[in-house]
Amino acid sequence: MKEIYLENHANTRIDERVFEEMLPYFREYYGNAQSMHSLGFQSKDAVEKARFQVAHLIGSKESEIYFTSCASEANNMAVKGVAEAYRQKGKHIIVSEIEHFSVLYAARRLSQSGFEVTMLPVDRYGLVSPEDVKNAIREDTILVSIQHANPEIGTIQPIAEIAAICRVRAIPFHTDAVCTAGTIPVNVNDVGADLLTLSGSQFYGPKGAAALYIKKGVRIVPQIDGGIQENGRRAGTENVPAIVGFGKACEIAEQEMEENYRHMLGLRNSLTAALPEKILYIYINGHPEKRLPNNVNISVEFVEGEGMFLLLDQKGIYVSSGSACASKALKMSHVLTAIKVDPAIGQGSILVTFSKYNGHADIDYLLAEFPPIVAKLRDMSPLYSYFQKTGQRRAAGPGTDYEHEHEHEHEHEQNQEDE
């Protein structure tokens, strides 16, 4: 069966050149990068080469790059690390409502230990207003964290403007650039970020390596204590093969960014132009222009997202959905909620994200298989038959409030606490 991978914000396929670069660090150069013998130095040199490659991609100094195991760790390190380091100065943190959970839950954790968190709303395109940031800043604000682009709806934030506002007030500004670094140009000097998260697995590197850029002079408290790795700011044996792969992925991304960008933009534009012609009553979420080249989020009215992605899965088309049913928490995605997508429509959301490996044949296949799936689900949708009969829309209701569902939600909250 044909397999088409369209969930590239979850993970990308590794580039063969990256994989090849990693192999010797499993088999031959397996030493601990902190060891003082020759084998150790081989590993150490490889990690430092990767640090150079990562720094080069985002225009920073090598000494400002700190490797972590994943972007979630880097985001935690930024939010919690800065908050702890500056707690004498203040207790107020500003984030947006549509941050990744690794920022949102890190902030929530801090709010349980005396910090105060302002969650900035976004407009219907998912944009944070720099004016809102300015107005939210208080005397005791010690951190602003706003993502560069949103993985779910693709909206790119005006982070340079936001960073400039923070700089005037001397407040550390962190941006989660997981969706942008390696895909579109990201330069820490142009952005003006004090801290920036990036992850190689988003641009053809392996899982298990990400980085936090920390501008010289910005203080953080380590979140993993132990050894002297990463200049004492992040203990733990370096995952040398993954870091080597991450570095190589940065080098390739830098060289091929323009070409990949144009390619993916072409795919995105083809898909967004063709879809509304093939399927009626669909809506594209996120900002029409200020968006990632590889992100298409659509809401298909009258059907539910999980049904669509399961049937697409049967056809070998791998996407994701922001619908409540598709989430383990049974809640519509916090991002779609924040941009105020009508829940009846948001339930039918499907997220398609491209990589450089996708081609126009993939779009053609999706365009051939997707409309019949929507038609099949609409045929069994009471909302659609109501619409056909009356021309009116109705919400999925009237509603049954099962007690145990709230228990389930509660369990979920508990699990979050227990993690």
Added chain:
Amino acid sequence: MPFYSEKVTDHFQNPRNVGEIKDADGTGEIGNPVCGDMMSFYIKVKDNIIEDVKFKTFGCGAAIAVSSMVSEMAKGKTLDEALQITNANVAKELGGLPANKMHCSNLGADALHKAIEDYKKRQEVTP
């Protein structure tokens, strides 16, 4: 292991008894505000037996599979037997449901029961 059992997948991909009954003897509709499912059941009753049943469902794979299974279980049963269909035995017939989808099985049984109640109510009004 896939998220859904083979049986759930089968019922989801090839749902039985999808549709509406124009001159239904009873209809029942149920919705869920938490995850946005909605089900409509239509029954045709003769001599206290559910002769035909159809449904329309807006919802996830589990919700559709549950509707399909409930419709199969109810067909040919007496009204009293059909009222015995519970979320537990629907889930069991489907070979189990993931924990966070168990509530979907409630919806199917409830929608069917509502259709039966509607039928009974109509009998009272027009004996």
